[in-house]
Amino acid sequence: MKIINFYVDNFRSLSNIRLEDLGGLNVIVGYNGYGKTNLLTAIYLFIKNLNAGIEKRSIEDRDQEYMLLWRDYDITKPISIGGVIEFSEEEVQKSIGKSQKLRVEVVNKLRYNNRFIEWSLESFSVNNSPPTRDQFEEVKSLFSLASQSVEYVPIFDQTYFDAILKKMIEMNRSPINMRRKWYDFVNLIGEVIPEIKGIEFWDSGKLVLNIQNLPIYIDLAASGFQRVILMLFILWLSGRKILLLEEPEVNMYPTLQSRIMKLIKDWTNNNVFQVFITTHSPYIISSTVDNYIIMKKKNGVSSAIKVTLDEQLRTITGILRVNLGDVLFNRLIVLTSELAEPSVILNWLRRIGISNDELGIGIYKVNNELELQLWLKMREMLGLDVIFLGLCDKIDINLKDYCVPLGREIENYYTKGRLIDVIRKFGVYPDEKELRDLTKEETYRWLVNVFKKRGIDYDKIRNSIGELVTMYDGVEMPKEMEILANKIKSLESI
Numbered sequence: 302m303k304i305i306n307f308y309v310d311n312f313r314s315l316s317n318i319r320l321e322d323l324g325g326l327n328v329i330v331g332y333n334g335y336g337k338t339n340l341l342t343a344i345y346l347f348i349k350n351l352n353a354g355i356e357k358r359s360i361e362d363r364d365q366e367y368m369l370l371w372r373d374y375d376i377t378k379p380i381s382i383g384g385v386i387e388f389s390e391e392e393v394q395k396s397i398g399k400s401q402k403l404r405v406e407v408v409n410k411l412r413y414n415n416r417f418i419e420w421s422l423e424s425f426s427v428n429n430s431p432p433t434r435d436q437f438e439e440v441k442s443l444f445s446l447a448s449q450s451v452e453y454v455p456i457f458d459q460t461y462f463d464a465i466l467k468k469m470i471e472m473n474r475s476p477i478n479m480r481r482k483w484y485d486f487v488n489l490i491g492e493v494i495p496e497i498k499g500i501e502f503w504d505s506g507k508l509v510l511n512i513q514n515l516p517i518y519i520d521l522a523a524s525g526f527q528r529v530i531l532m533l534f535i536l537w538l539s540g541r542k543i544l545l546l547e548e549p550e551v552n553m554y555p556t557l558q559s560r561i562m563k564l565i566k567d568w569t570n571n572n573v574f575q576v577f578i579t580t581h582s583p584y585i586i587s588s589t590v591d592n593y594i595i596m597k598k599k600n601g602v603s604s605a606i607k608v609t610l611d612e613q614l615r616t617i618t619g620i621l622r623v624n625l626g627d628v629l630f631n632r633l634i635v636l637t638s639e640l641a642e643p644s645v646i647l648n649w650l651r652r653i654g655i656s657n658d659e660l661g662i663g664i665y666k667v668n669n670e671l672e673l674q675l676w677l678k679m680r681e682m683l684g685l686d687v688i689f690l691g692l693c694d695k696i697d698i699n700l701k702d703y704c705v706p707l708g709r710e711i712e713n714y715y716t717k718g719r720l721i722d723v724i725r726k727f728g729v730y731p732d733e734k735e736l737r738d739l740t741k742e743e744t745y746r747w748l749v750n751v752f753k754k755r756g757i758d759y760d761k762i763r764n765s766i767g768e769l770v771t772m773y774d775g776v777e778m779p780k781e782m783e784i785l786a787n788k789i790k791s792l793e794s795i
Contacts (some may be wrong), residue, residue, distance in 0.1 A: 590610065
């Protein structure tokens with residue numbers, strides 16, 4: 302079973318989301334509070350209730366808890382949730398005895414009426430055609446099977462993981478002819494975590510890990526080992542399922558994250574299962590995935606776009622020398638012209654209360670027209686929020702509201718005494734004539750000439766010098782920084 306398309310509207314923070322041509326391994330990214338968990342929950346609700354619209358299911362909301370499913374708790378509008386699901390020949394054969402693939406599209410509506418949630422069917426098709434009476438009943442049977450074939454793995458839920466551990470005990474104690482599965486699972490652990498030489502249950506019923514030939518109870522082992530063993534067991538039992546993994550990287554060191562992702566990718570390539578992962582990990586982002594689902598939020602409403610890491614996107618990030626994970630994990634991108642250096646802009650923004658770490662701001666320098674066009678293309682592909690600094694004459698007029706002019710090089714704002722102290726730290730000691738010239742020439746041109754006389758390309762160390770000069774409050778700051786800060790705050794509040 303595989304979700305090909307997924308649609309949801311008016312569910313929690315989510316509005317008008319349509320994701321099409323989904324792959325086997327789908328990674329969901331976005332800033333905190335942008336709706337990643339809501340999207341996982343919506344997918345889970347969809348699969349668990351595929352038959353709800355057909356059956357016109359009605360659920361009483363005695364404690365008014367289900368009202369929380371509605372965006373802004375506005376129960377006057379229905380929730381729409383649906384998609385396209387593809388069932389393999391094996392699944393269809395198992396359910397209805399026919400050897401054929403089926404692709405079913407179903408969209409359900411949820412309405413709130415007098416403390417009852419009422420499901421209804423909005424649209425329904427089988428292999429792109431209205432279903433016959435026989436197909437209608439066959440699909441109902443398939444949907445019943447599908448509702449048992451989705452697994453939501455939370456970040457941490459003690460009850461959930463206790464249940465997983467109980468299943469491990471049951472497999473370990475299974476009849477001898479079934480024990481082979483257990484040994485296969487133990488071998489899998491050894492492949493993914495070489496430090497673990499074996500696992501077994503002792504008479505106390507506790508799981509014991511053989512770590513470098515030392516027996517350790519699982520609850521005394523490193524938390525990363527605990528989580529990855531339980532995660533591996535979930536993966537091991539999830540053939541033909543849709544897996545919803547919430548931040549699987551928690552407590553896992555980077556190498557382990559990479560191994561888990563490689564295993565998941567191998568299994569999704571072989572159609573063992575389909576996976577949707579929410580993450581904040583650059584190691585998961587940098588893995589080979591089929592799709593990125595990028596969450597966005599505006600005026601309290603979450604949306605999503607699907608992006609495939611194709612050759613074009615790889616080429617763009619390669620030419621720009623940027624890490625895709627860094628770009629995706631930022632809420633806002635600031636692009637500066639050749640007049641400014643990113644480290645200087647960061648220091649100035651900090652001085653007026655704008656923290657790039659807290660607000661998720663990435664600052665990148667645009668060195669030429671080619672780089673600008675590539676950034677504009679990536680902005681379009683990834684749905685990036687971008688502010689342009691000093692590039693106003695090079696962008697389209699429809700982007701002018703997102704641009705801040707910058708009239709001269711940042712060096713012209715440096716305090717002369719502080720600048721001299723810094724360049725001396727680089728082993729450059731201007732002579733008396735050069736010091737006199739500093740008051741006559743523009744500072745940037747002066748620095749270029751001073752360093753050139755000593756065989757040094759100033760532009761190669763410009764960012765480092767700028768960071769050292771502007772890390773102290775005594776340096777003058779251009780008024781354009783206040784304008785930039787206000788634009789950042791305005792985008793933050795949206």
